[in-house]
Each structure stands twice: as C-alpha cells, then as structure tokens.
Amino acid sequence: MRTDPILRVCNLSKRFGGVNAVYDVSFYLYEGETLGIIGPNGSGKSTLINLITGFVKPDSGKVYFRGRDITGITPDKAVSLGIARSFQLVRPFYNMAVYKNLVIPLYSPRVRKLKGGKYGDRDEVAIHLLEEVGFERDSQVPFKTAGTLPHGYMKRLELARCLSLQPEVVILDELFSGMSMSEIASMLPLLEKINREEGRTLIMVEHRLRELFRVVGKVIVLNFGMKIAEGTPAEVMEVEEVRKAYLGSEVEAGA
Ligand SMILES: Nc1ncnc2c1ncn2[C@@H]1O[C@H](COP(=O)(O)OP(=O)(O)OP(=O)(O)O)[C@@H](O)[C@H]1O
Ligand SMILES: [Mg+2]
Known part of the structure; x- marks a missing residue:
C-alpha cells in the first residue's frame, strides 16, 4: 500500500480584495515526484506557493505534509519540516559576501538538527554549495558582496540558499526567469540530481515551458486562480482551455 502523499492541497482559496488569487485548488504529490505549476501572469502560482509555505494564510482549504495538517503554518516551521x-524576486543580503548569505541558513535549527557538529566548517560548506549551483571553482566571486552579482548568479544563490536547508520538498518560483538558454541548460543536470539522486520532491513554477517540461513529470495549470488542467506536460498542452489561456501571453504554447 502506498503511504500518504508528501504534499496534499485540498480546496485551497485566497482572496485579495475582490480578486480570487487562488480558488478551490487541490492537488497531491508523492515523495520523489516532480510537479510544474504553470499559468499566465497573475494566475495565482506564487500565491499558491505562499499558501503552502506559510507566507500567506488561506481563507479556506487545507495543506497536508505527509498526512499532517500544516494549514497556516509559519514559514520557519515549514522549513523545519x-x-x-x-x-x-530574489532579495539576498546585498552588503554581505555571497557565501555568507548561505552561512545564515546553514546555522538554521533544521540544518543543525540534521547535520549537527558533523557538518564541519560552514564557510566551506557554503562555498561547496555555490559550486554545486554553478559558481566556478576557486573563483573569487563568492567573496564579493552579493549586491554585485549579475542576475543569473543571484538566481543561483537563491537556489543554493533553498538547498542549504536540506529540504525534502524543494519549491522553486521562476528559477529560470531572466536566465539565458545556456544558463538554464547548465541548471538542468543539477535539478535532475536534486530529484533523482537525492530523492527530493520538486515543485517548479515556470513560464519557460520547454525547459520546465524536461524536468517535471506532472503539471497543473492555473488560470484566474483556478486549476484548469492537470496531467503530463503533453496532456495539459492538449487541453483547449490551456491553449486559450496562453494565447497572446509571452509563453510558447507548443513546448
Ligand atoms: N499580497 C497581495 N495583495 C494583493 N493582491 C495580490 C497579492 N499577491 C497577489 N495578488 C494578486 O493575486 C493574483 C495572483 O497573483 P500571483 O502573484 O499569485 O500570480 P502569479 O501566477 O505568480 O503571476 P506571475 O506569473 O506574474 O508571477 C494577482 O491578481 C495579484 O495581483
Ligand atoms: Mg509569480
């Protein structure tokens, strides 16, 4: 018998003023699966993530993590789970050295609990993590202030910050935005490693469908806060309503 899904979202809704940012959205995901969340601008993708990770409280609906009700959890509690x-929108500590941005999460209660004293020198772990996400080995860039990083490297730092927390569920909100095709291509093996080798469950919100579909096995599509389709990438792109939702938007629908 299969165990509980690692994440289950039931009838989640959130209104901002007169706007249904997320309306009655449900989905579930088993451990080790990959999910893409797509939809036009303003369709509720980031709000859905904010609801799951505790940055926004739902008006109604439930979120379960491994069968446990975590609805309305605080963000730090979500991290510790x-x-x-x-x-x-990436907001590092701009005046701090790039690698020091990672030393902060590396001292979080979750990392301390999981790794304790065995983790060694946090500065070295931080540098290693930066290399993992694509900072060149032995470069001086990690020692510069984070504010000096070009956009693509800011996104890599943001990914490293997320991974430094040893997550079981990794949720990436538009990691690829602003990255060049070659920058994205260089990220794909790492995303595969996170999921396939390390077994982490991966959720990605993306507008870059072609690249997203190389990573995820399952997709949900939002439009005006509602889930309008769910299935494999090929299945959802066949749905008439999905094609219509994307018409005129910046996204290539035939990915
Ligand atoms: N804190 C907020 N206060 C008021 N309205 C909000 C807030 N956050 C989101 N919204 C509104 O909720 C709707 C969904 O926004 P959300 O940011 O979740 O969309 P999105 O799918 O992530 O869009 P994008 O692709 O542009 O990132 C939009 O109409 C947005 O203006
Ligand atoms: Mg968004």
Whole structure:
C-alpha cells in the first residue's frame, strides 16, 4: 500500500480584495515526484506557493505534509519540516559576501538538527554549495558582496540558499526567469540530481515551458486562480482551455 502523499492541497482559496488569487485548488504529490505549476501572469502560482509555505494564510482549504495538517503554518516551521522555497524576486543580503548569505541558513535549527557538529566548517560548506549551483571553482566571486552579482548568479544563490536547508520538498518560483538558454541548460543536470539522486520532491513554477517540461513529470495549470488542467506536460498542452489561456501571453504554447 502506498503511504500518504508528501504534499496534499485540498480546496485551497485566497482572496485579495475582490480578486480570487487562488480558488478551490487541490492537488497531491508523492515523495520523489516532480510537479510544474504553470499559468499566465497573475494566475495565482506564487500565491499558491505562499499558501503552502506559510507566507500567506488561506481563507479556506487545507495543506497536508505527509498526512499532517500544516494549514497556516509559519514559514520557519515549514522549513523545519523540510519544505523550502525560492523566491521569484530574489532579495539576498546585498552588503554581505555571497557565501555568507548561505552561512545564515546553514546555522538554521533544521540544518543543525540534521547535520549537527558533523557538518564541519560552514564557510566551506557554503562555498561547496555555490559550486554545486554553478559558481566556478576557486573563483573569487563568492567573496564579493552579493549586491554585485549579475542576475543569473543571484538566481543561483537563491537556489543554493533553498538547498542549504536540506529540504525534502524543494519549491522553486521562476528559477529560470531572466536566465539565458545556456544558463538554464547548465541548471538542468543539477535539478535532475536534486530529484533523482537525492530523492527530493520538486515543485517548479515556470513560464519557460520547454525547459520546465524536461524536468517535471506532472503539471497543473492555473488560470484566474483556478486549476484548469492537470496531467503530463503533453496532456495539459492538449487541453483547449490551456491553449486559450496562453494565447497572446509571452509563453510558447507548443513546448
Ligand atoms: N499580497 C497581495 N495583495 C494583493 N493582491 C495580490 C497579492 N499577491 C497577489 N495578488 C494578486 O493575486 C493574483 C495572483 O497573483 P500571483 O502573484 O499569485 O500570480 P502569479 O501566477 O505568480 O503571476 P506571475 O506569473 O506574474 O508571477 C494577482 O491578481 C495579484 O495581483
Ligand atoms: Mg509569480
């Protein structure tokens, strides 16, 4: 018999003023699965992530992690359970060295509990993590202030910050946005490793469908806060309503 899904979202809704940002959305995901969340601008993707990770409280509906009700959890509690997310708008500590941005999460209660004293020198772990996400080995960039990083490297730092928390569920909000095709291509093996080798469950919000569909096995599509389709990438792109939702938007629908 299969165990509980690692994440189950039931009838989640959130209104902002007159706007149904997320309306009656349900889905579930088993451990080790990969899910893409797609939809036009303003369709509720980031709000859905904010609801799951505790940055926004739902008006109604439930969120379960491994069968446990975590609805309305605080963000730090979500992290301590093993749910970590990256932000669409990256806000590092700009005046701090790049690698020091990671030393902070590396001293979080979750990492201390999991790794304790065995983790060694946190500065070294931070540098190693930066190399994992694509900072060149032995470069001086990790020692510069984070504010000096080009956009693509800011996104890599954000991914490293998320991964430093040893998450079981990794939620990435538009990791690829603003990255060049070659930058994205260089991220794909790492995302595969996170999921396939390390067994982490991966949720990605993306507008870059072609690249997203190389990573995820399952997709849900939001439009005006509602889930309008769910299935494999090929299945959802066949749905008439999905094609219509994407018409005129910046996204290539035939990915
Ligand atoms: N804190 C907030 N206060 C008021 N309205 C909000 C807030 N957050 C989101 N919204 C509104 O909720 C709707 C969904 O926004 P959300 O950011 O979740 O969309 P999205 O799918 O992530 O869009 P994008 O692709 O542009 O990132 C939008 O109409 C947005 O203006
Ligand atoms: Mg968003």
